[in-house]
Amino acid sequence: MHPRFLRNVIIKGLVLFFLIDLVCGGLDPAALGKVSLYNHIFSGRQRFPFGEDSSQSYNLSLFNLDAMFAAHIIAGGQKPVNEYRVILIGDSSTWGTLLRPKETLTGQMNAAGLTLCGKTLRVYNLGYPTISLTKDLMVLDYALRYQPDLVIWLTSLEAFPDENQLTSPIVANNAARVDDLISRYNLPLSPNDPALIRPGFWDSTLIGQRRALADLFRLQVYGVLWTATGIDQAYPADYQPAQTDFKKDVLYHGMQPPTLEASQLAFGVLEAGLRLAGETPVILVNEPMLISVGENSDLRYNFLYPRWAYDQWREMMSVRAEAGDWDYLDLWNVIPADQFTNSSIHLTPAGEALLAGWVEKAILQQSCP
Amino acid sequence: MTLALILVSILVATTLGLVVRNRGRLPLLLGICTLAVYAFQPVLPVRSLDFWLPTGTLALATLAWVLTTPQEQRSWRVNWPAAVILIGIVLVLGLTRFLGFSVYLTASRPPQTLQILAALAVVTLIAFLLTRFTKPGRAILTGAFVLIILLFIILKVPTLATLVSMGLRRLNQQATSLALAQDLRWLGFSYIAFRLLHTIRDRQSGRLPVVSLSEYVVYVIFFPGLTAGPIDRIERFVGDLRRPLTLTTDDLGESGKRLVLGLFKKFVIADVLSMIALNATNALQVHLAGWAWVLLYAYAFQLYFDFSGYTDIAIGLGRLLGIKLPENFNAPYLKPNLTQFWNNWHMTLTQWFRAYFFNPVTRALRSGKKPLPIPVVIFITQLGTMVLIGLWHGVTVNFFVWGLWHGLGLFFHNRWSELTRPRFATLSPRWQKALNVGGILVTFNFVAIGWVFFALPNLSISVNYLRVLFGLA
Helix, strand or coil, X not given: CCHHHHHHHHHHHHHHHHHHHHHHHCCCHHHHCCCCCECCCECCECCCCCCCCHHHHCCCCCCCHHHHHHHEHHHCCCCCCCEEEEEEECCHHHHCCCCCHHHCHHHHHHHCCCEECCEEEEEEECCCCCCCXXXXXXXXXXXHHHCCCEEEEEECHHHCEHHHCCCCHHHHCCHHHHHHHHHHHCCCCCCCCCCCCCCCCHHHCCCCCHHHHHHHHHHHHHHHHHHHHCCCCCCCCCCCCCCCCCCCCCCXXXXXXXXXXXXXXXXXXXXXXXXXXXXXXXXXXXXXXXXCCCCCCCCECCCCCEHHHHHHHHHHHHHHHHHHCCXXXXXXXXXXXXXXXXXXXXXXXXXXXXXXXXXXXXXXXXXXX | CCHHHHHHHHHHHHHHHHHHCCCCHHHHHHHHHHHHHHHHCCCCXXXXXXXXXXXXXXXHHHHHHHHHCCHHHCCHHHHHHHHHHHHHHHHHHHHHHHCCCCCCCCCCCCCCHXXXXXXXXXXXXXXXXXXXXXXXXXXXXXXXXXXXXXXXHHHHCHHHHHHHHHHHHHHCCCCHHHCCHHHHCCCCHHHHHHHHHHHHHHHHCCCCCCCCHHHHHHHHHCHHHCCCCCCCCHHHHHHHHHCCCCCCHHHHHHHHHHHHHHHHHHHHXXXXXXXXXXXCCHHHCCCCHHHHHHHHHHHHHHHHHHHHHHHHHHHHHHHHCCCCCCCCCCCHHHCCCHHHHHHHCCHHHHHHHHHXXXXXXXXXXHHCCCCCCHHHHHHHHHHHHHHHHHHHXXXXXXXXXXXXXXXXXXXXXXXXXXXXXXXXXXXXXXXXXXXXXXXXHHHHHHHHHHHHHHHCCCHXXXXXXXXXXXXXX
């Protein structure tokens, strides 16, 4: 081998590498997310990709909404004519932490085999395990293209504080989508919020995007094990039950009793969601939570909420629902304390079955077009 | 081995190859290989064991050199630099415990200096006594051979390894209830043991060349082949070592090619396949035959790309250092029968077993007063060889069954080809080609089914997985 040949190979390799890297900088990385093996070679996922221990859960968290939807079963073709499509939006409780897909609220509602308006009710789990109304709004905005007949939006007070709106990684890493939502709905959020991550030029090069690209690729590879096993979450043999004893702490996101400041809660985002849904009916659900009986439970309902804050928020919701003619279902206390698992909003399969009964009743009351 | 360690190894080998050339090459190589034995050793939960095991490797190599070297060649005058390098590095690494920060050369903080000095004194004393009072006679070499095999058995039998770990934990006043066989993960011991056994056997048969302590230790712990082979032969290795190092652009090009190929195989293909490859967890979760085959094939290819990737890296690194390490893989999954598969899969291991087990046993069985019939000899030797290769990976029922599977496969292939060779030889080229393709498919699937026993931890999971594969679960 001639030395000049070796030198040329190295130079050409480097030049090509930098050229490809720069060219990739000009491409839209999100678009790549739409290319998916799910719903083609692999079964569509029954809930969004999310997970920390990939080797156990065959799942991973990523921030590419296109890829998340493309991997979801909802993206698996045209909506059948005889399907009454219901989408469920919410947090980890809706997503189903510690639950197998068939044990989640969605899974149990689908197993019930309900019909409405002469069509088969088919429920899609679009919950995502972070708690923020803005995240829910972003998911709803995307999900409407899949023509839902009904939106069920499960939420809780913790999704409302302003400071929780943009800090969720999936929101922070989708700054362009948040900008769009802010401008379309005049949301009470700032596009200059430092929580929003705005990629620079180098972040959009091949090197800068290596993590995002690797995640996209890994999501496709894990499609094999998802399809082969139906597992999309690590199920520990044991877990720490939700806390029921608390310190004498009554602060809520820096707010002191007696007044919960409505101005610090993102009602504007909730209302934007209801407007965004347009003609599609929305059932707003105050999701069940653990009502603890333990130390200082006279001050706190659970780990998340001091009683004063939660009670005031429920009152605010009820007043606004009345005024805005929302279809509002307040299910805050319908599940017994022993049906919660590792947090004050995560339910056991039996708890989900109880909740499904309530939600199904509300769905069946919907009028047909 | 991590990517970072491999990249550092590439940097070191390139620097050594380009800058050092011949002057001081051997002592430098000895120093670097010695450091690598410690640097590559993974962290172990038993206190200081990740320092003592690499030290044990060096002690074993030194003592094995003494035992396999004719008395008149054990000259202190020739070999003192190697001894000084070895002892010096162990001491210096031991002293890093006083630096107060990790120097990344040992897996964890080295033990107390006094303990290291005592250990070195003991090894030096044994080496001195052996040098002074022994010669490489049959008895002492057999003793050394048996000792290494015993050590091997202790490390590879999970129950024994756990017991030893318990003993070590008790010595260190650590919880014995946490003892596991994996506590004794001795980096590269399987390969080191086979190199030592090879030199001991060759000394017994008078074929071992005379080598210096530096050459011997570098052969045993040559860092490119420390973790995953290949198992070179000492006469070939030392031949390269003694040849003047003239790194040409050909060497650089070939080495670069092997390194890039190896890194790609290991860190791109194998690591991606490992995400979906068969393992003890997903074996219990898959219930559909089609997907079970996908997982099994992923495992088969992951194993190949992982192992052959490491081999490519080792060969590439060796080439930079002027050592042409032997090939270990030659497209094994494209071979039309099991015999050819084993001639092309982990070739240096099979050659080792052929040289030190298969051939001698075959000779013994054929040369007795009442020689056994050829099929019986083939049955015994092939089954024995493959079972031993299985047990080399670990003394467990599954590895035994895996060996048995291949041993029987080789025997039946041998008998089948004896039976059909004349008939197949007359077939038209088109039929020959079709037969070849069919052979590749059958062989690959036979090997893949064998991997079920290799990949899974016990027989019940393996049998259950086989039932899933064939739709019987």
